[in-house]
Amino acid sequence: MQNILIIKFGALGDVVRTSYLIKPLYNKYYSPDIYWLTSPGSIDVLKFNPYIFKITDNTNDLTDINFDWVISLDDETEILKKIDKINYKKITGAHLLDSKAIYTDDSALWFNMGLISRLGKIRADQLKKENKLTHTKIFADILNINDIQPIFYNSEKTEKKYTEHFKEEYFHIGINNSSGDRWHSKKMKFDTEITLIKNLLNLKIDSKKVVVHLLGGKEEKNNNHRILIFFSKSNDIIIEDTDQSILKFASVIKACNYVITSDSLALHLAIAQQIPNLSFYAPTSAAEIDTFGTGVKVTSTSEDYCSYEPDADNSTITNERILKALKNHLKKPLQNL
Numbered sequence: 001m002q003n004i005l006i007i008k009f010g011a012l013g014d015v016v017r018t019s020y021l022i023k024p025l026y027n028k029y030y031s032p033d034i035y036w037l038t039s040p041g042s043i044d045v046l047k048f049n050p051y052i053f054k055i056t057d058n059t060n061d062l063t064d065i066n067f068d069w070v071i072s073l074d075d076e077t078e079i080l081k082k083i084d085k086i087n088y089k090k091i092t093g094a095h096l097l098d099s100k101a102i103y104t105d106d107s108a109l110w111f112n113m114g115l116i117s118r119l120g121k122i123r124a125d126q127l128k129k130e131n132k133l134t135h136t137k138i139f140a141d142i143l144n145i146n147d148i149q150p151i152f153y154n155s156e157k158t159e160k161k162y163t164e165h166f167k168e169e170y171f172h173i174g175i176n177n178s179s180g181d182r183w184h185s186k187k188m189k190f191d192t193e194i195t196l197i198k199n200l201l202n203l204k205i206d207s208k209k210v211v212v213h214l215l216g217g218k219e220e221k222n223n224n225h226r227i228l229i230f231f232s233k234s235n236d237i238i239i240e241d242t243d244q245s246i247l248k249f250a251s252v253i254k255a256c257n258y259v260i261t262s263d264s265l266a267l268h269l270a271i272a273q274q275i276p277n278l279s280f281y282a283p284t285s286a287a288e289i290d291t292f293g294t295g296v297k298v299t300s301t302s303e304d305y306c307s308y309e310p311d312a313d314n315s316t317i318t319n320e321r322i323l324k325a326l327k328n329h330l331k332k333p334l335q336n337l
Contacts, residue, residue: 001029001068005086007093008073009039012246013268016045016152017135017290018073020272024145026051035062037082044246048153059085071143075101075116092142109138129306134290150292152272154254158247163255165238171208173200174240174256176215176266177223185282185312186262188322190223194230195319196260201236204335205257211236213256215266217243258330260322263289271295278326282314283307296329298322 004025008018015038022034033053036046040057047055056062059082072083072093080096093107094116102118103111111117113131117124136148166172177193179186188196203210214224214237224239231237242249250269253259259270259277263284270277277295279286285306286297298321299305302313327334 001032003033003035003065003067003069004029005035005037005062005065005067005070005088006073007037007070007079007083008042009037009076009079010042010074011265012042012045013265015042016265016268016272017150018139019046019049019152020136020148020150021139021143021145022049022051023151024148025143027147028145032068035065035067037062041246048155050153062086073110075103075111075114077101107142109133109142125308128285128288128308131285132287135288136290136292150272150274150290150294152250152269154247154250158245159251159254162248162251166255169208170211170236171205171258172211172213172256174213174215174253174259174261174266174270176220176259176261176264178216178220178262178264178266182310183263183283184310185314186264186284188262188280188314188317190226192317192319194227196322197227197231197237199319199323201231201234202336204333205330206332207335209236211238213237213252214239215242215249215252215259215261217249258326260326267295276329278322278329280317280322281305282317283309283312296325298325 008015026034034051036052036055038057043055046052063085067088070088070091072091072095075094080094080101083095092104094101094103101116112119113124113127140148177187197212200210200212214227216224228239240252242252253266253269253275254273256275259266259275261267261279263279263281267277267279271291271294274294279295280298282300282305286299298317300314301316304312
């Protein structure tokens, strides 16, 4: 196999975890040229990956290439229209037939649970809730590849530039209480976050005082500034301004000793860089996330857990449960100041 094209535009966290598939494909098919068609905002996620031959956000860059295999992983019609311009022998995943989004049989394990499921929305939602397979296992089966491992390629220069303020005498915990535009109930409640930060700032871990770094993009700015005002007398809480650069965001996460996060880009960047993490879930599936041994999960115990409803009940994601899971995961001495 000479030329493989992956089509994956977003979301950014999905692009990160999909990039884990590149090296196994490269190794199995004896160093093919692997192309990736994506959105402009996703290019930085992939730009330093040495196993990708070419990254583009412009379909016209690909029209003169004959692809042996197209792996199409988005289901939006506007994205799938781009496939009509591409020459290929084989496709796995979503494509258009008579202007309708469909998917190949060999990709049903994934798309049966999605918006274009041929089984209908009700059954697709049931399958998502019943699913016990991780994203890694699903795509290992679909693509018939092995040895999928998390990794993120960044610039050493970028990492050094944005992490010099992480001093070794402190234990650095990043908190990313992000939800994006769609999933408001991915967030822990504001009062819960305040209480959690109070407790964290009152800890010593490995005999080191805790410093909390508030993470997130532009959607989290207001929330993070509210928190900073609340802790205005503390010098041990820092807002990391990372919304302008995905590579800066990745660098900051890599510099943390631990990350507490919603099901979000921050989680995937922590996993990809082997940073210990705790993630929490209400509307989405915890089972689908493969932490590769890096993390622990706190899931909602409400009836609508994994309902994929934006207003799912997240009241059981409590400070007490998060702290207990953190302490069990760290397996290190925790002392109160």
